Amino acid sequence: MRRFLAATALLATLGTAHAEVVVRYGISMADIPQTTGQPDRGAGAYQFTGHTIYDPLIAWEMDVAERPGKLVPGLATEWAVDDTDKTKWRLKLREGVKFHDGSAFNADAVVWNFDKVLDEKAPHFDKRQSAQVRTRLPSVKSWRKIDDMTVEITTKEIDSIFPYQLLWFLVSSPTQYEKLGKDWDKFAYQPSGTGPFKLDKFVPRERAELVKNGDYWNKKRIPKADRIILIPISEALNRTNALLAGSVDLIETPAPDAVPQLKRAGMKLVENVTPHVWNYHLSVLPGSPWTDVRLRKALNLAIDRDGVVALMNGLAKPAKGQVDPASPWFGKPTFDIKYDPKAAEKLVNEAGYSKQKPLKTTFVIATGGTGQMLSLPMNEYIQQNLKEIGIEIDFKVVELEQLYTHWRRGAKDEMNAGLTSNNIAYVTSDPLYAIIRFFHSGQAAPVGVNWGFYANPKVDAFIDEAKRTFDPAKQDELMAKAHEQIVDDAALVWVVHDTNPHAMSPKVTKFVQAQHWFQDLTTIGMD
Missing domain, CATH: 3.40.190.10 (Periplasmic binding protein-like II)
Structure with missing residues (x-):
């Protein structure tokens, strides 16, 4: 019994x-x-x-x-x-x-x-x-x-x-x-x-x-x-192998190279339109090379975004600005962000640099983590793109949370001494998170996360007016005007939008x- x-x-x-x-x-x-x-x-x-x-x-x-x-x-x-x-x-x-x-x-x-x-x-x-x-x-x-x-x-x-x-x-x-x-x-x-x-x-x-x-x-x-x-x-790759081995049931951001293998193994792949951008914030403090708009534009024109997407096995979308062109806040910028290495090299030469006399500087990047997709392979790919036009980038590689600390403290902080760019990714789901906290001069770090101290009185004026109106259509119109100016200034280097696979x-x-x-x-x- x-x-x-x-x-x-x-x-x-x-x-x-x-x-x-x-x-x-x-x-x-x-x-x-x-x-x-x-x-x-x-x-x-x-x-x-x-x-x-x-x-x-x-x-x-x-x-x-x-x-x-x-x-x-x-x-x-x-x-x-x-x-x-x-x-x-x-x-x-x-x-x-x-x-x-x-x-x-x-x-x-x-x-x-x-x-x-x-x-x-x-x-x-x-x-x-x-x-x-x-x-x-x-x-x-x-x-x-x-x-x-x-x-x-x-x-x-x-x-x-x-x-x-x-x-x-x-x-x-x-x-x-x-x-x-x-x-x-x-x-x-x-x-x-x-x-x-x-x-x-x-x-x-x-x-x-x-x-x-x-x-x-x-x-x-x-x-x-x-x-x-x-x-x-x-x-x-470790996450992907864990899923294939049955150690986990669900993963975010699988290794792109392993997508065909995942599908053969019967795994399901899910992605969606995601208001999220992977980019480089640039310091425009005195002494930074990025005070020159020609060099900022050259960075944006030097990157083969289709190549980055291919590196991701299609798990990304080329960026044309801070938000997608389908967004009501995109507007009609005159600077067309695309892959044009000849135009990029010409701008670099005009700024006094070349392949023989390259511009050398250091970016801080993450080992990986949320929104970073494949941080190291993507950065190495872009590093080679930039080298081809006369810009040589070294990387300070840190863990994701430390990268956020670099970001929040801003380019003026001693933690960022010697760094001229911060590779970051974030949500762009609403006007505050897409535009205001990154580009208004009043949001300069550490108050906000305008890391590089970008400031344009026109952008500030558009944002201030948008915050004072409670008409959504008018808000969208003003945010679109702000975004137009931000893209024309090449305020950041925009690479891809994440699809959150x-x-x-x-x-x-x-x-x-x-x-x-x-x-x-x-x-x-x-x-």
Whole structure:
């Protein structure tokens, strides 16, 4: 009887384990992104430890693949600007939402979270989280509680595009922080948000296991998988081999050379239009060669983008500017970004350089990671393109998160001494993230991420006017004029737009790839 009962218990246990739907996800990062509320490692990290454990006040529609998403209610059900003072925004908060620890979400929690990342005098201020989100909230001046379920945010100036900033602000539990002895390091292992997943296990640089929150307030986003295991595999070929070997079920950014092999093995490849650009930010500080517009244009004309796309086995699209020509913010620039090495070499010669007397400088680049696709092979390919016109580039190669630190500090920082360009990639899904924070002179680092200190009064004027208008059509028109000028100035070197490719086992039967760098892991399901 004892043996029978033991066997019955074992079968029951095995049955339960078999019933659990587990997805093993190979992610293109060297480590698990920060789990305390504001992920590090860029926009791509939000899909892993951001919009899984936590929620924003205003969310992005992520469950559609056929069209771009739009702003949708998150922890705030309504938001509106004050008609009498357009620097004030009122947000009505969602009733009945609980944090994972069981405490109630309310206005006090929202104020506490703003203090956490923007008020350095707050006792719970977290420098690490603040570093990730402060530059994403450039307009926020102050915040206050109106009542238990209403907050008011005051912006530094009239900013009609402000709601897009709140996509990046995630809300963690004050109660859990207090319970864990007011220690953010402990909170990282036992985080509490309001999101569709809870963190069950966490081993830095090895794995994070997210389990379904069956009590999640948004019934449309109840996860289809019971458990998602995030496994950092930063090198594309290693990720691809892990999928082929059955060690993982889903990967992002497979090795392009292995695409035919993946298809022969029955793996599915999914990609989509993605507002995401891979480029080089250029320093225009005194002493940088890129103060000369001829050299900036030469860089843009020297790159064989079709060759880069071929290197990616088709998993990219040539860039003609900061945004795609189909974007309402593209406009009609007169400078046509294309592959024209003869024109590029002529401009280099006019600037006083040649193959015999090359311009020599150093760029900082990443080993790989979110949005970087194949950073090293792509950079080496472009390095050869530039050498052919008389520009010789050396690389300072760093891990992705260190690259972001270089980027946020700006070209003036001593960390960037001797560097004239930063190779970066990022989301361009809205006017703030496509244009404003990179090209307005008021967003020069470290205030924003205008890394190279680009400044054009015309661009500033177009952006300022767009922020003062609440007419979307007029906003688009002004942003298009700003983009025209930015391209004509050759402010950056634009290479390709990412298509955010994913490869997955045939066992993964459900996955919605949104037209964004934000992706919703609740849509992933398996047979």
